[in-house]
Amino acid sequence: MATKVTPRSEDYSRWYTDVVQMGDLADYAPVKGCMVIKPHGYALWENVKAGLDRRFKATGHVNAYFPLFIPLSFIQKEAAHVEGFSPELAIVTIGGGKQLEEPLVVRPTSETVIGHMYAKWIQSYRDLPVLINQWANVVRWEMRTRLFLRTMEFLWQEGHTAHATAEEAQEETLRMLNVYAEFAVEDAAIPVIAGRKSESERFAGAVTSYSIEAMMGDCKALQSGTSHFLGQNFARAFDIKYLDENNELQHVWTTSWGLSTRMVGAIVMVHGDDQGLVLPPKLAPVQLIIVPIWKSDSERAQVLEVVARVEATLRDEVRVHVDDRDEYSPGWKFNEWELRGVPLRLEIGPRDVERDQVTLARRDVPGREGKSGVPLSGLGEEVQEMLATIQADLYRRALDFLQANTYDPKDYAEFREAVSRGFAYSWWCGDADCEARIKEDTRATTRCVPLDQEPGRGKCIACGKDAVERAIFGRAY
RNA sequence: CGGGGCGUGGCGCAGCUUGGCUAGCGCGCUACAAUGGGGUUGUAGAGGUCCCGGGUUCAAAUCCCGGCGCCCCGACCA
Numbered sequence: 001m002a003t004k005v006t007p008r009s010e011d012y013s014r015w016y017t018d019v020v021q022m023g024d025l026a027d028y029a030p031v032k033g034c035m036v037i038k039p040h041g042y043a044l045w046e047n048v049k050a051g052l053d054r055r056f057k058a059t060g061h062v063n064a065y066f067p068l069f070i071p072l073s074f075i076q077k078e079a080a081h082v083e084g085f086s087p088e089l090a091i092v093t094i095g096g097g098k099q100l101e102e103p104l105v106v107r108p109t110s111e112t113v114i115g116h117m118y119a120k121w122i123q124s125y126r127d128l129p130v131l132i133n134q135w136a137n138v139v140r141w142e143m144r145t146r147l148f149l150r151t152m153e154f155l156w157q158e159g160h161t162a163h164a165t166a167e168e169a170q171e172e173t174l175r176m177l178n179v180y181a182e183f184a185v186e187d188a189a190i191p192v193i194a195g196r197k198s199e200s201e202r203f204a205g206a207v208t209s210y211s212i213e214a215m216m217g218d219c220k221a222l223q224s225g226t227s228h229f230l231g232q233n234f235a236r237a238f239d240i241k242y243l244d245e246n247n248e249l250q251h252v253w254t255t256s257w258g259l260s261t262r263m264v265g266a267i268v269m270v271h272g273d274d275q276g277l278v279l280p281p282k283l284a285p286v287q288l289i290i291v292p293i294w295k296s297d298s299e300r301a302q303v304l305e306v307v308a309r310v311e312a313t314l315r316d317e318v319r320v321h322v323d324d325r326d327e328y329s330p331g332w333k334f335n336e337w338e339l340r341g342v343p344l345r346l347e348i349g350p351r352d353v354e355r356d357q358v359t360l361a362r363r364d365v366p367g368r369e370g371k372s373g374v375p376l377s378g379l380g381e382e383v384q385e386m387l388a389t390i391q392a393d394l395y396r397r398a399l400d401f402l403q404a405n406t407y408d409p410k411d412y413a414e415f416r417e418a419v420s421r422g423f424a425y426s427w428w429c430g431d432a433d434c435e436a437r438i439k440e441d442t443r444a445t446t447r448c449v450p451l452d453q454e455p456g457r458g459k460c461i462a463c464g465k466d467a468v469e470r471a472i473f474g475r476a477y
Numbered sequence: 478c479g480g481g482g483c484g485u486g487g488c489g490c491a492g493c494u495u496g497g498c499u500a501g502c503g504c505g506c507u508a509c510a511a512u513g514g515g516g517u518u519g520u521a522g523a524g525g526u527c528c529c530g531g532g533u534u535c536a537a538a539u540c541c542c543g544g545c546g547c548c549c550c551g552a553c554c555a
Binding site: 004011013028149150154203222224226260263295299330334347352 | 517
């Protein structure tokens with residue numbers, strides 16, 4: 001393996017794959033388009049899972065598991081759904097050496113099987129709402145793949161809920177969108193724009209799709225989580241009905257929402273630098289790496305004794321790891337843990353032992369700045385504070401970057417310039433033709449219509465007609 | 478599916494144009510010694526179907542034909 005990542009400014013895409021691989025997150029698998037998530041990457045994903053799962057439970061959801069194989073006919077029951085997903089299905093036609101009577105689809109998403117089961121389970125308004133989430137893998141036969149951002153198989157969670165009324169389902173859709181936004185901001189330190197997708201960008205089978213959009217380090221957009229209001233489309237296709245209070249048969253209203261391992265790619269691209277990964281403390285598998293330093297065996301024993309004490313005091317509050325390998329020099333270890341994105345490093349050497357202090361270095365602050373002699377007493381509080389500061393600073397920096405690269409172009413010429421460099425936040429008449437023209441012209445698409453915007457009127461940036469909403473435009477992954 | 482690049486010890490590559498000694502370099506790996514506060518040296522080692530198949534030739538990593546695979550860039554997509 002090379003010893004240094006390709007500089008970000010030189011070749012962003014190579015920088016990304018370098019950081020993912022050298023940061024020990026993932027590796028290419030023998031099957032094209034598939035990847036192996038290595039322990040460090042998986043630990044990061046586990047923390048993403050934990051942060052989301054906690055929020056799902058807090059909003060009344062429960063986990064369940066539905067099968068990987070779905071009868072092909074299920075996918076075909078909802079017209080828009082089949083049209084959207086057909087091109088990327090993996091289909092099993094042989095099982096146990098025999099041709100199957102009906103081919104099985106490897107799930108690309110589970111609306112259909114879950115809809116089928118909901119039809120069985122839901123009889124009465126008393127059965128509603130159903131608030132189920134599943135953690136699973138899905139397969140989509142993608143033409144072009146990229147580690148974490150788009151792989152043939154990926155891990156995600158998909159929530160599927162059924163409600164008695166449209167209002168309730170809509171509320172749920174937005175509630176989960178907000179859960180994603182909150183997670184992104186608070187845990188991943190990634191600022192996001194929550195908004196409604198345009199018709200052309202909407203999920204196959206949805207009435208309305210929403211997403212959180214984030215800006216990567218190259219100013220391109222990454223859809224980082226989606227929430228869909230499915231109306232009664234799947235309820236009708238799968239005959240999910242309930243008897244209401246007036247003894248009348250009604251179709252339920254459903255939602256679905258998902259967030260995938262793509263989020264790991266977002267974390268890499270938003271926070272990483274030329275030294276490698278930079279992980280937000282709340283999600284970092286290791287928050288504090290302790291590197292003991294010694295010259296002789298006697299020093300080694302002395303230092304390690306203090307290290308053991310320090311580790312014991314921090315262990316309960318901080319995810320801490322001691323790198324006491326004898327075969328690597330301290331400098332080597334510094335680089336290694338920087339590549340892996342550990343937010344805070346603690347060095348203890350003979351000099352520190354003598355003075356009852358340690359040295360702390362922040363991953364997000366370049367060079368040797370951020371290092372300081374920190375007394376052993378009160379170290380726990382100091383570490384906690386620094387981790388909190390790093391978390392806050394990472395968010396602040398990402399937010400500044402997003403704002404600095406979001407433009408409000410005055411005319412179409414400025415608009416073209418804006419979307420070649422970042423996001424444009426512009427009036428849009430809502431017409432798909434304008435969207436299509438912009439895409440052809442600039443390669444930028446509507447990312448979303450932000451929910452949080454002042455009501456007002458303006459002129460569509462593309463056609464000049466009256467517009468009542470502004471959209472975020474940008475090039476996307 | 479279109480465009481580009483690449484396939485040579487574990488990893489990164491050179492060698493190929495102009496065929497020819499025993500296929501080389503860096504990193505990593507093993508052993509020993511010194512070193513240790515920003516990728517530390519030295520010495521000695523281990524490790525190769527040169528992607529696969531065919532052809533040309535006295536001789537192929539190198540030339541010719543065919544295949545396979547991967548990465549990157551576009552269209553499709555979380």
